Amino acid sequence: DTGVSQDPRHKITKRGQNVTFRCDPISEHNRLYWYRQTLGQGPEFLTYFQNEAQLEKSRLLSDRFSAERPKGSFSTLEIQRTEQGDSAMYLCASSFSSTGGFYEQYFGPGTRLTVT
Amino acid sequence: KNQVEQSPQSLIILEGKNCTLQCNYTVSPFSNLRWYKQDTGRGPVSLTIMTFSENTKSNGRYTATLDADTKQSSLHITASQLSDSASYICVVSGGEGRRALTFGSGTRLQVQP
Numbered sequence: 001d002t003g004v005s006q007d008p009r010h011k012i013t014k015r016g017q018n019v020t021f022r023c024d025p026i027s028e029h030n031r032l033y034w035y036r037q038t039l040g041q042g043p044e045f046l047t048y049f050q051n052e053a054q055l056e057k058s059r060l061l062s063d064r065f066s067a068e069r070p071k072g073s074f075s076t077l078e079i080q081r082t083e084q085g086d087s088a089m090y091l092c093a094s095s096f097s098s099t100g101g102f103y104e105q106y107f108g109p110g111t112r113l114t115v116t
Numbered sequence: 117k118n119q120v121e122q123s124p125q126s127l128i129i130l131e132g133k134n135c136t137l138q139c140n141y142t143v144s145p146f147s148n149l150r151w152y153k154q155d156t157g158r159g160p161v162s163l164t165i166m167t168f169s170e171n172t173k174s175n176g177r178y179t180a181t182l183d184a185d186t187k188q189s190s191l192h193i194t195a196s197q198l199s200d201s202a203s204y205i206c207v208v209s210g211g212e213g214r215r216a217l218t219f220g221s222g223t224r225l226q227v228q229p
Contacts, residue, residue, distance in 0.1 A: 004159070035219075042120075042205050042219030043160070091159055105217065107159030 004108035006092050012114045013082055020078045021111045025094030032075050033105060034067055035091040036060065043091050049075060050097070082115045089113075118143040120208050120220035128226045133196055137223045139189040139206030147210030151180050151191045154203045154222065163191070163204075196227045 005024045013019050025032045031050050035043035046065070047057045051072040061067075064082075069075040079086055089110040095103040120141045129135050141149070148167045152160035164173045164180040166189075172181050177194045193200055203222040 040221065040224075042207075042221050044219070045217065093159075104162060104165065107161070109159050110157070112157070 004092055004094050004106050006090075006108040006111050008111055009109060010112045010114075012116065015084060015115055016081055018078065018080045019082060019113065020076055021090055021092075021113075022074060022076050023092030023094075023108060024074045025092070026096075026106055027073075029094035029096045029106075030072070031095045031097050031103070032069055033093040033095075034075070034077050035093065037089040037091055037110070038087075046077075079113075082113075084115045087113055087115045118208070118218045120206050120218050122204075122206050122220040122223050124223060125221070126224040126226070128228060129196055131196060131198055131227050131229050134192065134194050135196060135225065137191045137193075137204050137206075137225070139191070139220055141187050141189070141206070141208045141218070141220075143208040143210055143218050145210050146184065146187075146208065148208075149180075149182055149189050150207040150209070150217070151178070151189075152205045152207055154205055156202070160205055160207075193225075196225075198227050198229060201225060201227045 007022045033048040034046040037043040045058050046061050047067050049069040064080045067077045089112050091110045092108045093105040095105045097103045123138045150165045151163045154160040163178050166182045168184040179192045182189045203224050205222040206220040207217045209217050
């Protein structure tokens with residue numbers, strides 16, 4: 001499978017615990033995005049990387065959230081001291097961008113987080 | 117504020133029937149508009165992408181239209197199939213200073229036999 005993959009697919013954790021999700025983008029894609037989606041809503045942008053540089057962060061990304069893409073390939077999203085309001089589907093997407101280019105974002109299957 | 121609004125919120129149709137989903141947006145500047153299909157528990161999959169100069173684009177039984185003057189788009193599904201049951205999300209790209217996308221809340225379509 002050469003698409004975007006995410007791990008784990010499901011995570012159940014207790015309030016206050018830390019969780020980390022991983023995203024492996026399509027190999028030649030230089031941009032990687034994280035989104036959060038709650039039930040019945042469209043995805044909301046959290047952050048994106050171009051190669052290893054984190055270029056933009058949403059106000060939704062509180063201090064408890066941190067994302068990394070250390071070698072410009074896979075990325076991790078960590079949530080510290082989880083709260084029940086963090087329960088959502090976390091989606092990763094990747095794209096290849098070039099100057100003036102018109103890029104398509106390909107989404108992974110998502111990680112569903114449930115905080116009890 | 118950049119916004120994308122979709123209607124209806126949900127829709128039930130019989131297999132074989134046609135339907136049209138609506139999208140209004142206020143994203144500026146505008147780069148392109150996309151329709152995605154999202155099956156339950158899965159990531160969105162792109163159906164069509166249109167720039168401001170395109171006013172219609174088809175992908176099989178899916179036809180999207182765009183009116184950049186009124187900032188409206190529609191997605192028409194012809195001869196619906198049970199596998200069309202999903203959420204259809206309108207997504208607009210081009211908000212100032214943003215590389216990512218502004219998503220609508222989606223229309224949940226259920227096709228019944």
